[in-house]
Amino acid sequence: MLQVWLRGQHSPLLVWQGGSQTWQSYADWQQLREAVSEQSVCLYFPSQHVQQLPTDLTPAQLKQLGEAGKQYLFEEISLIPAEQLSVREIHNGPSNQPLTAPLYAIGRNDIAAWLHSAQLGNFSIVALLPDFLLLPVPVDGIGQQLNLYQDRQTTLIRQSEGQGMAVSYLPLVIERLPHLSEICVMAPVDTGHGSASDSHGDGSDNTDAVAASLVAIKNSLSAQASADLILTPLAVSPTPVTAPERHPLNFYAKPSSLKLSPYLKVTMMVAVAALVFQLSADALQWYHYKQATAATKQAMAAQYQAWFPEERLSAKNTIQLSLQPKLATSNAADSPHTALLNRIAPLIKQSSLTAQALEMDPNTLSFTVIGDNRDSLDKFASTLSAQGIEASLGRVTNSEQDKVAGQVTIAVMPPVT
Template sequence: MLYLWMPEGDAAWRWRVNVTDVWHTAANWDELLQATSTEQQKEAIVFFPTSSTQILRQPMTRQQLRQLGPTGVRYLLEEYALLPVDQLAVHYQLDQGQLGQNPLDKSLVDASEHVNIMALPASLVGQYQNIMALGVWRIQALLPDFLLVPAPTQLHEAQLIIHQQQRILRVGEYVAYCADDLPILLDYMPDLLQLNIWGQPDEQDQRAIEGIAGLAVSIYAWESTPPPLTDAQYIRHPFNVLPKAKAQLSGYWPAIAAVLVATLLVQMVYDGVRTWRYHKIAEQTHTMAVQQFQSWFPEERRIVNLKRQFEAHLQSNSNMDLTALSLISRVGPLLQQANLPASQVQYRDNVLELTIIASGLPALESLRSQLSDQGLNAELGSVNPASGQVSGLIRVQL
C-alpha cells in the first residue's frame, strides 16, 4: 500500500510504501509520480491537511444520536460552519469517552459518551478526488492527516504534529485542531499534563510549551514512525471522506464483476436473437397459411382473422364434420411442400376433393403418391389443360 501525504499550499509531498518504510519527499506532483513509478504500487491511502476540516465534539448518548439522525447531526454545525450545512461533507462517530492507562485513576478517565463530528466542504472533497485521479493509483481512503500519529492514551494528553508549516494538535481518537497559533490554543488547555511532539518545535513553539507549568514533553520523529492503524482500519475509518460509491474495488473483484457483466450481456444478446428468430418463423408461418387459405378460397382477398374465416368456410358446408378438418390438416403441409395451389376445395360424402393447378401430370401423380404414403386413400381424377398448365382433381379420404 502506498501512503501519500498531501501538502498544504505549495509545500512538498510526502510518501512511503509500507508501514516499515520512512517518509520520502517529493517537491511537486511530477516528482511524486516519477519517484513512485518504480514501486509498482496500485493502491494508495491519501492524507489531506487537517486544517481543511472542522471538528466538533460534544456529549451525546447513543439514543440521542439515533433520534437526531444524520440530518440532525449536520445541523449541529450550523452555528460553527462558514458554509451552508448542505454544502458540507459530514462524518461522525460516537465514542465511549477517553480511558487512561490506569482506569482506577478517575482523574484520567472520561467515560461519558460523545459524538465526534468532522466536516469539510463537499466541493473540496471533489477537488481532492480530481487531483488524485491524475495519478495511477486506486485510492482506497482519503483521511485527515492527524490520523498519522497515535491517539492520546490519557485524558490530559495531546499529540503535537509539526509538519512543514502545519501545526496540528491531536487531543483524542477523533479530535484534532489546527494549531497555527499554538500559544493561544494551549491557553485553553491548562490541565494538559503530557505533550508528545512529532517534529522539531521552533522558538515560538518552545516558549508556548514552557509556559504551561508541570507539562511533561516528549519529542518523536514522525519521519520514521509507523502509522498507528492498519490499512484495513484506515479504509474502514469513519472519517474516510472518499464516497463509498466511488471507492475502488481491489483484488479479483473487478475481474469477477467484468465476467458477470460479460455473461449478462451474452445472455441478453442470445435471448434477443432467439426472440427475433422465433418472431420471423411465426411471420413466415402466418404468411404461408394466408397464401394457402387464399389458394383454397380465392374469393377471400381480405384477411382479418384467419382462424375465424377458415372456421366459417368449414361451417358453411352442412355435411362438414371433424373428418374434413383432419384431412385438411394432413393434406395442407404436402401442398405447401410441393408448392401446388388448390383452386377449389370441396368436402362431401367423407371425401375431400381438391382441384390442383400443376405444371403437368407427373406433378399431380407425385402428389397423389405422397398422400398415399401418409396413409390416405388418394385418387387422381380428371386432368384438363389450363393456360399452359394442368388442372387435376384429386379425391382424398381416410
C-alpha cells in the same frame, strides 16, 4: 496501497516507505506517478479543512437524525452550506453513551478537488483521513497529555483516539486546556529538500530539530504556562493508521450507481401508484366490456333464434353475415312486416302518439304506444281497425310525466302467393 500525506494546499507529497519506516518527498502527483506503479492511494489531507462540533448526542440519536440531520448540526458554525458537508463520527463506547469525540465534517468540494488531483496522476483514492491521525495516541488520559507535531507546513496535535486538530496558534490552544500537564513533541519529517529523497536526516538532525521545537514552544508560552508544562521529546515519527479504508473518519465514499433524492423517491412512488391505479381501472373496464360483449352475443343469438326458429346460428359466422341474405331477400320481397309498418307509421304520427319497443314475430307485430290519456290509445286502436288492420290494445299502464302506455298487437297477414 500508497500512504500519501498532503500537509498543505501547495506542499510536497510525503509517501510512506513501509520497508524503511520513513517518509519520502515528491513534488506532485506527476512525479509520484513516474516513481511508483501502484494505483490505489490513502490520502491524509490537511486537518485545517476539518470542522469540529462537540456534541452530547449518542450514536443511536445520531442514527435517527440521518445524514441530513447531522449536516444541519453544523449550520451555525460552517461557512459551507450544510447540504455540501460530509460528516463522520468516531465512538468506541456503548451506543447509548454520548460521543467521546466531536463530530467531524469537511466540504464535498474539497473531497472532489483531492480526488481530481490524484486522477491527474492516474491514481485512485480509496481512503481520505485527516492527517492528525498520523500522530500516536497519548498515553495518559484526555486533557492531561497531548502529542504535538510541527514543521514548516503544518502544526498538529492529538489528544486521544478520536480527538485531534490542526493548530494555527499553539498558545491559544494550550490556554483552553487547563488540565494539560505534558506536551510530547515529535521531530519534523520535512528536511526542506524539494526532490524525491529520504525525508529523514541522521539522528543528530532529528535531535536538533526536536530541541529547536522545544525552545520555540517555550518561548511562545507565557512564563506561568511554561513553568507548569512538561515538554518531552517523542522519539517516533508520524505513522499511517492500520486499515484506513475501515476507519470511522474515512471521508471517502464509494460512488453509488444511483442515489435518489427523497423528493424524487416520493415522486416515483406517486407515479408508480398512479400507473397501478390506471392499469387496474383499465383491467376492470376491459372485464366489464368482455361481459357486455358476451351478453350482447347471447341476446343476438336468442333474437336470431326467435326470428328463425328452424335455423341454428353458425358460430363461425357473424350475425351480420347470417342475417344479410335474409334481409336482402326480405327487402326484395317487400315483407308484410315492412308493408304493415309503412301503413302504421303515418297513423301514429297523426294520433300524436309515441311508439317504442318494437317486436316482430313471424305472425305478429307488437309495440308500445304512449299517449296523454286512455282515450287517445283507444282512438288509435279504432283507427287501425278502420284501416283494415287487425289490432288489439293490451293492458294500459301509467307512464312517466302523467302519460299512459299501452301494448298494441297487430296480426301480420302472410303474403299472397
